[in-house]
Amino acid sequence: xxxxxxxxxxxxxxxxxxxxxxxxxxxxxxxxxxxxxxxxxxxxxxxxxxxxxxxxxxxxxxxxxxxxxxxxxxxxxxxxxxxxxxxxxxxxxxxxxxxxxxxxxxxxxxxxxxxxxxxxxxxxxxxxxxxxxxxxxxxxxxxxxxxxxxxxxxxxxxxxxxxxxxxxxxxxxxxxxxxxxxxxxxxxxxxxxxxxxxxxxxxxxxxxxxxxxxxxxxxxxxxxxxxxxxxxxxxxxxxxxxxxxxxxxxxxxxxxxxxxxxxxxxxxxxxxxxxxxxxxxxxxxxxxxxxxxxxxxxxxxxxxxxxxxxxxxxxxxxxxxxxxxxxxxxxxxxxxxxxxxxxxxxxxxxxxxxxxxxxxxxx
Amino acid sequence: xxxxxxxxxxxxxxxxxxxxxxxxxxxxxxxxxxxxxxxxxxxxxxxxxxxxxxxxxxxxxxxxxxxxxxxxxxxxxxxxxxxxxxxxxxxxxxxxxxxxxxxxxxxxxxxxxxxxxxxxxxxxxxxxxxxxxxxxxxxxxxxxxxxxxxxxxxxxxxxxxxxxxxxxxxxxxxxxxxxxxxxxxxxxxxxxxxxxxxxxxxxxxxxxxxxxxxxxxxxxxxxxxxxxxxxxxxxxxxxxxxxxxxxxxxxxxxxxxxxxxxxxxxxxxxxxxxxxxxxxxxxxxxxxxxxxxxxx
Ligand SMILES: Nc1ncnc2c1ncn2[C@@H]1O[C@H](COP(=O)(O)OP(=O)(O)OP(=O)(O)O)[C@@H](O)[C@H]1O
Ligand SMILES: [Mg+2]
Numbered sequence: 001x002x003x004x005x006x007x008x009x010x011x012x013x014x015x016x017x018x019x020x021x022x023x024x025x026x027x028x029x030x031x032x033x034x035x036x037x038x039x040x041x042x043x044x045x046x047x048x049x050x051x052x053x054x055x056x057x058x059x060x061x062x063x064x065x066x067x068x069x070x071x072x073x074x075x076x077x078x079x080x081x082x083x084x085x086x087x088x089x090x091x092x093x094x095x096x097x098x099x100x101x102x103x104x105x106x107x108x109x110x111x112x113x114x115x116x117x118x119x120x121x122x123x124x125x126x127x128x129x130x131x132x133x134x135x136x137x138x139x140x141x142x143x144x145x146x147x148x149x150x151x152x153x154x155x156x157x158x159x160x161x162x163x164x165x166x167x168x169x170x171x172x173x174x175x176x177x178x179x180x181x182x183x184x185x186x187x188x189x190x191x192x193x194x195x196x197x198x199x200x201x202x203x204x205x206x207x208x209x210x211x212x213x214x215x216x217x218x219x220x221x222x223x224x225x226x227x228x229x230x231x232x233x234x235x236x237x238x239x240x241x242x243x244x245x246x247x248x249x250x251x252x253x254x255x256x257x258x259x260x261x262x263x264x265x266x267x268x269x270x271x272x273x274x275x276x277x278x279x280x281x282x283x284x285x286x287x288x289x290x291x292x293x294x295x296x297x298x299x300x301x302x303x304x305x306x307x308x309x310x311x312x313x314x315x316x317x318x319x320x321x322x323x324x325x326x327x328x329x330x331x332x333x334x335x336x337x338x339x340x341x342x343x344x345x346x347x348x349x350x351x352x353x354x355x356x357x358x359x360x361x362x363x
Numbered sequence: 364x365x366x367x368x369x370x371x372x373x374x375x376x377x378x379x380x381x382x383x384x385x386x387x388x389x390x391x392x393x394x395x396x397x398x399x400x401x402x403x404x405x406x407x408x409x410x411x412x413x414x415x416x417x418x419x420x421x422x423x424x425x426x427x428x429x430x431x432x433x434x435x436x437x438x439x440x441x442x443x444x445x446x447x448x449x450x451x452x453x454x455x456x457x458x459x460x461x462x463x464x465x466x467x468x469x470x471x472x473x474x475x476x477x478x479x480x481x482x483x484x485x486x487x488x489x490x491x492x493x494x495x496x497x498x499x500x501x502x503x504x505x506x507x508x509x510x511x512x513x514x515x516x517x518x519x520x521x522x523x524x525x526x527x528x529x530x531x532x533x534x535x536x537x538x539x540x541x542x543x544x545x546x547x548x549x550x551x552x553x554x555x556x557x558x559x560x561x562x563x564x565x566x567x568x569x570x571x572x573x574x575x576x577x578x579x580x581x582x583x584x585x586x587x588x589x590x591x592x593x594x595x596x597x598x599x600x601x602x603x604x605x606x607x608x609x610x611x612x613x614x615x616x617x618x619x620x621x622x623x624x625x626x627x628x629x630x631x632x633x634x635x636x637x638x639x640x641x642x643x644x645x646x647x648x649x650x651x652x653x654x655x656x657x658x659x
C-alpha cells in the first residue's frame with residue numbers, strides 16, 4: 001500500500017466561499033482583495049495557488065490564522081472543491097475523479113490528521129485507529145494488529161478501550177495520528193497535527209515522523225504554526241497570507257531572504273544559527289588559496305551555530321569549510337557567523353547603547 | 364355593497380356539486396381499491412393480533428416481570444422500575460389489566476410501525492433539501508389536522524376495526540420521529556463527518572458508522588414523542604374500534620360515569636409515564652456514553 005507517488009501539483013487554484021463563488025472568480029483574478037470580496041458576502045479562501053510538492057518530501061505550510069492553510073490541504077483530497085484550478089496527484093486530476101474513483105483514492109492513497117481531531121466519539125481508541133482500515137475492508141485480524149502497533153508507537157498503549165472523551169486533548173490528537181499512520185497511505189495530510197501536544201511528546205512525534213520518512217518516504221503536507229517544528233521537519237516551506245502564496249522555498253531561503261515584511265516577521269524569532277548553513281556564509285576558496293592546517297575544520301553543510309562552537313573551542317577566528325574531493329571549499333570567519341546569526345533588527349537597543357553612551361571608568 | 368358585508372361565496376349549487384364530485388370520486392376510489400388496501404395491510408393486522416394475543420393471554424406475572432426487566436435494561440434506574448411496578452399493580456388491582464395490555468399492544472405496534480416508516484424517511488430527508496421541502500409541509504398538516512378529520516378517509520377505505528385505528532394512530536404519531544431523525548443527522552458534528560469522508564467512506568458507511576449512531580440520542584427523543592402521541596390517540600382511536608383503555612373512557616363520557624373515566628384516564632397516564640421515563644432514560648444513557656468533549 002505504501003507505494004510512492006511522484007508528486008502533487010496545484011495549478012492556479014482559487015477557492016471562494018459563498019453562495020455564488022463562480023461569479024467572483026474573474027474579479028478576484030483581476031485583483032479584487034479579500035476585504036473587497038468580503039463586502040460581497042464571499043470569503044476568499046485561496047488565490048492563485050500553484051505549487052509542486054515532490055514525491056517523498058515533507059512540505060510544510062505556514063501562515064497566520066485564517067490564511068487558508070486548512071483550505072489548501074483539503075483541496076488535495078478534495079474535501080473542498082476548488083472554485084477554479086487543478087489539483088494533480090501523479091498527474092491525475094483529483095477534481096475530475098468520479099465518486100467511486102475519489103473514494104478509492106481517499107481509501108488507499110491519502111490519510112489525514114485533523115486540526116480538530118475528528119474522532120468518532122462513540123468508538124474506542126482501538127476502533128478509531130482501525131477506522132481507515134475498516135472503511136477500506138482490511139481483514140479484522142490484520143486491522144487489529146496494525147492499529148495496535150501504531151497505538152503503541154504514539155504512546156497510547158493501555159488506552160485502547162477508552163473513549164475519546166476520556167482522553168486529554170493531546171492524547172486524542174495522537175489517536176488521530178495513529179489512525180492516519182495505520183492507513184499506511186503514500187500521502188499524509190497533517191493539519192496542525194501536533195498542535196495539542198506538550199513539547200516533549202511533540203518532539204517525540206516529530207521523531208516518529210522523521211523515522212518513518214527514513215523507512216518509507218511518504219509525501220507529507222504538514223501545517224504548523226511553530227517555525228522550529230517547520231524547520232525540523234520541512235524540506236520545503238510555503239507561506240500563505242490571505243489565501244495567497246507569498247513565498248516558498250527551503251528553510252534557509254526563507255530565513256535568509258524573506259520575500260516581504262510578513263515573512264520576515266514570521267522568521268524573526270527563529271534560531272538562525274541552526275537553519276543557516278556554513279556554505280551560505282563562507283568565502284569560497286579560489287584556486288591559489290590554500291587553507292592552513294592549523295585552522296579548525298567544519299563541513300559546508302553544517303549549521304553555523306556548530307561552526308561557531310568549533311571555532312570558539314579551538315580559539316580560532318576562522319575555520320576551513322571542508323571538503324570536496326579532499327579539498328577545502330571555503331573559509332568562514334567568526335565575525336561572519338555572528339553577524340549572520342544575530343538579526344540586528346531584533347536588538348535595536350544594543351546599537352543605541354554602543355553609539356550614544358561613553359563608557360565611564362570603573363572606580 | 365353586498366360583497367362588503369357578506370363574504371362572496373361560490374354559489375350554492377356549484378359548491379354542492381363540487382363536494383359531491385369529490386365525495387363520489389373518493390367513494391369510487393375506495394370501492395375500487397379498498398380491498399387491495401385491506402390485503403396490503405393484512406400483515407400488519409396479523410402482527411397486531413399476534414402482539415395483542417401475546418399480551419393478553421400470557422399470565423400476568425410473566426408480563427409484569429417482562430415489562431420491569433425491559434424497564435431495568437433500558438434505564439438502569441431502580442426508581443423507575445419500582446415506580447413502574449407500583450403503577451402496574453394499581454392498574455391490575457383496579458381491574459384494568461386486560462384493557463391496559465390491549466393498549467400497550469397497540470402502542471407497541473404503532474410505535475414500531477412509525478419507526479420502520481419514519482427513520483428511513485428522516486434519513487432520506489436529511490440527505491436532500493428538495494425532499495425536505497416536500498415532506499416538511501406534509502408533516503405540518505399531519506400534526507395540525509384535527510385527528511378526527513383523517514379518521515374519515517381511513518374509515519371509508521378500511522372500515523372500522525383494529526387496522527384502521529392503528530393506521531390513524533401511526534399517521535398521528537409519525538411526524539416527530541421523522542423530524543427528529545432528520546434533525547439529529549443534520550446536527551452531527553461536521554468534523555466527524557469530514558473525517559469519515561477523508562478516509563473514503565461510502566454514503567452507507569458514513570450513515571452506519573457515524574451519522575446514525577451520533578444522531579441516536581436525538582432520534583430517541585423522537586421515539587419518545589412518538590410514543591406519547593400514540594398514547595394520546597388511544598381514546599380517539601377507540602371511536603373506530605380499537606380496544607383497550609380508550610373504550611371505557613368513551614363509555615364514561617356517554618353515560619357520565621365519573622369514576623370509570625378517571626380510573627381509565629389514570630391508567631393511561633400511568634403507562635404514559637412508564638413509557639416516557641424509560642425511553643428518556645434510555646436516550647440519556649446513550650448520550651452520556653457518546654457525548655463529545657474535545658480536549659480539556
Ligand atoms: N466553509 C467555509 N465557509 C466560509 N468561509 C470559510 C470556510 N472555510 C474556511 N473559510 C474561510 O477561509 C479562510 C481560510 O480558512 P482556513 O480554515 O483555511 O484558515 P487556516 O489558515 O487553517 O487558519 P487556522 O490557523 O486558524 O486553522 C478564513 O477566512 C475562513 O473564514
Ligand atoms: Mg486550519
